[in-house]
Amino acid sequence: MDFIAGAIGGVCGVAVGYPLDTVKVKIQTEPKYTGIWHCVRDTYLRERVRGFYRGLLLPISTVSLVSSLSFGTYHNCLTRICRFRYGSADAKPARTDITLSGFASGLVRVFLTSPTEVAKVRLQTQTQTQMQAQMQQRRRSSASWPSAVPPMCPAPPASQVPGPKYRGPLHCLATVAREEGLRGLYKGSSALLLREGHSFATYFLSYSILSEWLTPAGHSQPDVLGVLLAGGCAGVLAWAVATPMDVIKTRLQVDGQGQQRYRGLLHCVVTSVREEGPRVLFKGLTLNCCRAFPVNMVVFVGYEAALRLTRGLFK
Template structure:
């Protein structure tokens, strides 16, 4: 088993969160709250209501958990890839096919759902909870006072399964998204590696990582919208009876364009985030594999 990929993926994921979190907060609010008509409208409202710190609400959740989920994704991807190579080539050192990379990425994306779903649900609810900076009225007091209070409140009011609201949409988002992500990264690195070299230059690694992130989110955004709406639905009166009902109601109320809410912001955030993720991952995995 390749343990270096679990460790490198963990650190890379944590650095990625630090870079992209404010974009993620704006994206989640646009996807789930109809009062925001666009990116700048959401940014202005957040600054006016909560100040700059409003963009970082719930950040402690992904910082402590995304490193784990990123570890699961990269570790599962690498080890599934080795298993596939062993199965059809008889050697884990054989060059992978595009299908091998796609299937290993799909497995990595789906594998992280069990670990990621509870933390993602808490993150989204904390991000969507907007309260004035100087709130004094009881009516304006936030429902959740922090990550742990959010966790216990969800379990008390909705049961443990409340932490997995939106999990099917999350799996349908991350499976195809990570399959596209790793396939795009691998293909670009192959194209950008000079003749006679085994590895691309660091600039090529960062470029490939950024483009891979954009490609992954282009595929994953429609299910990301549904996932976020289902997760936020538990904060108040229920609007959706389930996954399919959420899809049909979202289309009925907002039209087919609803599936692309936050797409531009996702892609804008994905490029720098995944430049950092893959740079950190490749740097660490190379060091760990050569260490005695």
């Protein structure tokens, strides 16, 4: 039942938060953006509304499986811990039990989410990467002409302008696998492991604590408003913890589309901090938190509603 409820909650969350996720990725990978609204305005002017939904198909098609696995792993891990420590699966878990179960659910996600994240990030940043490559090509072409003699050849026809490298999520995955091998699909997975593990431990622990605080006297569970508030706050806290590794993960996954800059996780951290200062590790933090609140409100309301419905059907 937790697997089904988790799948429903995950799909609801992606539908709400994807446009802001696109903006977050662009801010983290492209230094030219001075803030959220600058990125939003530039994306809209260049790509219109479609630009905010690049790479959506793959997350939507896989998020139900990933979210189902995450919530299901958390619940089953917590059940086993309670049975082992207290002799009953229905015993009230300690906060340590919840933290360990949340950590485990985050680690399990990585094996499924890493290829999806690679495809999503590359599709989200494809336009800016292509434009940079075209600008470099123009500079090289102009530099090859003698300064005293201006080039007289006509501009190439529109049909010769290279199109996007990736035609869609599946084409992106196939291209990365062909050009970079299996390692390419798991680029940045070390940072993703660090991000998911402690962020999901924070996520489930904070939701459990807040739900307990917001449960009315004489009730065993919070009402809908309590679930909304607890879910939103849990999402904000989880992303506050996750953002530094999210920045590194994103940069590692985009790296290599041209010249490779980073040799690994530690080199990416050191290089990014040296070039842009410690604040670079918190790029997109405000946006992550703004996105996390409504997304996780929807996730937990969908999860709790689906859980109660399935429990009622299977009684």
